[in-house]
Amino acid sequence: MEFSLSDEQNMLRDTAERWLASLPSRPQADRALWREIADMGWLGAGFSEAEGGIDGGPVEVAVIMEMAGRALLRAPLIEGMVLGARLLSGAGAKTSLANVLEGQSIELPALEEPNQRHAPFTPDLRLMDCGGGHRLSGTKSLVSWATLADHFLISASDGAGSLVLLRVPADREGISLRERRLLDGGDAADLLLTDVAIGHDDILCQGNTAEDVLSEALDHATAALCAEAVGLADLLHERTLEYLKTREQFGQPIGSFQALQHRMVDLNIALEEARSLAMMANHALSLPAGEARVSPLSAAKQGVCARCLQIGREAIQLHGGIGMTEELPIGSAFRRLKALSLGLGDEAWHLERIADARGEISTGKEA
Amino acid sequence: MTALWSNAEVDFRDEVREFCSTQLPRDISDKVLHGQPLQRDDYMRWQDILASRGWLAGFWPKDYGGQEWGASESYIFQEETARAGAPWLLPFGVNYAGPVIFTFGNEEQKRRHLPGIVDNSVFxxxxxxxxxxxxxxxxxxxxxxxxxxxxxxxxxxxxxxxxxxxxxxxxxxxxxxxxxxxxxxxxxxxxxxxxxxxxxxxxxxxxxxxxxxxxxxxxxxxxxxxxxxxxxGWTYAKFLLGHERVLSAETGKARRLLARAESAAQARGLGKDWRIRDKIARFEVDIHALEWMSLRLLADVTAGAAPGTESSLLKIRGSSLLQEISEFSVDVLGPDALAYDPQMLSDGTGIDEELRSMGIVHDFLFQRAPTIWGGSNEIQRNIIAKHALGLPTTRV
Structure with a gap:
């Protein structure tokens, strides 16, 4: 068993930490910051050299995500660096992927739809046949960082009801954005698609291939999300522990009271468990795609988010009034954690998947 | 981070599995799996079998009759034997007295006491x-x-x-x-x-x-x-308690108890009940978390770090989890759990189905103990607060 980072991974971590520390507090992405992120080599961190990456993998991505979480960096890392790039890689869109990894093009997924509680494999959005090509009309909801996108990676269903993934320029006629603000302070937009012309070149992949590609991309995004959550929780844990040691009431540091000490210990346990589950998620990515990954990845997503949110709630409570203000990063981190727990399948969605997977395992044994 | 277990570790796991499937007496594993209390003879028979394979004190130095297992082997051994329904390996000699004697005892004490632990002749x-x-x-x-x-x-x-x-x-x-x-x-x-x-x-x-x-x-x-x-003596006592807690995250047992609750739910037509499914899924998450936390600690110990306050953390989570799963199991039984007769359970005579229910009730009652023993979970929290988190003591 090997859980420690290699020298190269440690270096990646230190470099990331230094760069993040040089940014203004709670940095928010724009094109210039994305350029810097690309120059840091982050975008290729999870990809092989042949694909234009640094021969890294899930651990490199997790190192970056954890540091970004700790620094409260707001940027389309899960969306662009992981999910978008994985979709292109899986679909074999080599030139597009290379452009993305170099930071030349920002390509962001548009998967979620209004009135669908995360059903990524069965979008309602229909790709209609029209003459020699296709047309697209409908809505994709809350596309994170939509105003930064050069291309959207859109999921839809074809006439036969099977999944199709599209890559469409953001300035294509018929696409308009309804900008939205998010719980975690991020930017997003609903994508309003009105009779958008789709040519054959816009189709990345479809059918079973599209399902596999999307599934692989979502698996990687889930593991990356877990790492970011751990980074955020690590920050909250550190700040809360520091506060308990320095804040004085009743003539003592409040951290000397046993009632609070035991609560702090429970946060420590929650953090260690979250960290362990995030490692399990990375390990799951080394398993064959499909069934073997379902339970560990869903367990990691639900388990990490539940534990990190517990840390978030308690961090605010233990800070008292000051924890409710924007003066400290506590509230920001809490809001981001809540957003992470609702994204990419909420708690109920993942618990359902775990229960389903168990059902299949027990039936398999009986057979 | 690379593959979880090395080839040698996978081989060892298979060896333990094979050993349990051929050597673990069926009447003993039936008792364990059904939650019936074990007698002295049940423990001793299984430990004799382990002793003759040289696995009773597997983690001990070879000089004293052990196999010098690393942390991974110890973990795999515990996990696999627990899943197979082997009795709890009584720790008093092997895990507690033995290590204190070979670490702090004199030559005469080692000669007199260690062989009786390794060959299971002394309780x-x-x-x-x-x-x-x-x-x-x-x-x-x-x-x-x-x-x-x-x-x-x-x-x-x-x-x-x-x-x-x-x-x-x-x-x-x-x-x-x-x-x-x-x-x-x-x-x-x-x-x-x-x-x-x-x-x-x-x-x-x-x-x-x-x-x-x-x-x-x-x-x-x-x-x-x-x-x-x-x-x-206090130094030796603390040394011993450290050993006690490393063994406290019994994920193999947790998995076994959860599978039993799941079967009980299915047998009662509750396999599709969302409340039951939701709880089982949450327990599975908890077991994963505990397992990976244990693996991380094992990796540290294997790399030469002394087990520190992390073992307190495992003790708290491991004991609470067993407790929660065993109470959930009783809730799955519902009113069937009202029937409980220790004498009948101990004799093992009666209708199988009823005995199985009583076994679940017995585990539920017995599992209140682990959060108390080995330094109560409150004491573990005090230890972590002071030594891992550096929280201050109250000024008087």
Whole structure:
């Protein structure tokens, strides 16, 4: 068993930490910051050299995500660096992927739809046949960082009801954005698609291939999300522990009271468990795609988010009034954690998947 | 981070699996899987089988009869035997007395006591808690007064598991009442057949008598049974507690109990009940978390780090999780769990289905203990607060 980072991974971590520390507090992405992120080599961190990456993998991505979480960096890392790039890689869109990894093009997924509680494999959005090509009309909801996108990676269903993934320029006629603000302070937009012309070149992949590609991309995004959550929780844990040691009431540091000490210990346990589950998620990515990954990845997503949110709630409570203000990063981190727990399948969605997977395992044994 | 287990570790896992499937007596694993209480003979038969394979004290140094297993092997062994339905491997000799003796004892003590642990011929028990010294163990008052070539012991120990079956006890006694609390304690090995020892069973909430109070009335213990130095016993006691807690994250057992609850739910047509499914899924997440936390600690220990406060963390989570799963199992049974007859369960006579339910009830009652024993979970939280988090003590 090997859980420690290699020298190269440690270096990646230190470099990331230094760069993040040089940014203004709670940095928010724009094109210039994305350029810097690309120059840091982050975008290729999870990809092989042949694909234009640094021969890294899930651990490199997790190192970056954890540091970004700790620094409260707001940027389309899960969306662009992981999910978008994985979709292109899986679909074999080599030139597009290379452009993305170099930071030349920002390509962001548009998967979620209004009135669908995360059903990524069965979008309602229909790709209609029209003459020699296709047309697209409908809505994709809350596309994170939509105003930064050069291309959207859109999921839809074809006439036969099977999944199709599209890559469409953001300035294509018929696409308009309804900008939205998010719980975690991020930017997003609903994508309003009105009779958008789709040519054959816009189709990345479809059918079973599209399902596999999307599934692989979502698996990687889930593991990356877990790492970011751990980074955020690590920050909250550190700040809360520091506060308990320095804040004085009743003539003592409040951290000397046993009632609070035991609560702090429970946060420590929650953090260690979250960290362990995030490692399990990375390990799951080394398993064959499909069934073997379902339970560990869903367990990691639900388990990490539940534990990190517990840390978030308690961090605010233990800070008292000051924890409710924007003066400290506590509230920001809490809001981001809540957003992470609702994204990419909420708690109920993942618990359902775990229960389903168990059902299949027990039936398999009986057979 | 690379693959979870090395090829050698996978081979070892398969070897343990194979061993359990061929060597673990069916009547014993049936008892374990059905939650029936085990008798001395059940424990000893299985431990004899392990001893003849050289696996009873697998993690011990080869010089003393062990296999020098690393942390991974110990973990795999515990996980696989638990899943197979093997009895809990009694830790009093192998995990507690043995390591203290080979670490702090003299050559004569090693020669006299270690072989009997490795070959399973001597049954040990642990004399730590007292009526007036539970969580505040250092306040123990059982006295050992030096008289010629012996110590004369007076006082009593309580919550002594399986003392009624034991041949030997390792015991913390006060040898100096004037020193600071922790500095007047010594570590004695006491033959349970010595005149003046009286073992009184205590009935616990599951209806069984595995706990005891042990009274000492002018019990003469040869001075050669003092381990290490007089008044240094607290050091050895703490060393032992560290060993105790590393073993506390019983993920194999947790998986087994959860699978049993799942079968009970299915048998009652509740397999698709969302409340049940939701809880089972949450427990699965908890088991994953505990397992990966254990693996991380194991990796540290394998790399040479001493088990520190992380073992307290495993103890808290492992014990709570077993407790939660075993109560959930009773809730799955519903009104079927109202029937509980310790005598019937102990005899193992009756309708299988009813005995299985009673086994689940028995585990539910018994599993209240792990959050208390080995340093209560509150004490573990104090340890983590002070030593891992560096939180201050109250100013008076």
């Amino acid at each position: 040990w028990c642990q004399g730590y808690s007292e009526p007036g010294a539970g969580s505040d163990l250092a306040r123990l008052s059982t006295k050992a007064r030096r008289d010629g070539d012996a110590y004369v012991v007076n006082g009593s120990k309580i919550w002594t598991s399986m003392a009624q079956w034991a041949d030997m006890m390792f015991c913390l006694v006060r040898t100096n009442s004037d020193a600071r609390l922790q500095q007047g304690i010594s570590f004695l090995l006491i033959d349970m057949n010595t005149p003046g020892i009286n073992v009184q069973p205590i009935q616990s909430i599951d209806g069984f008598r595995h706990l005891n109070q042990v009274f000492f009335d002018d019990v003469r213990v040869p001075a050669t049974n003092l381990v290490g130095e007089e008044n240094k």
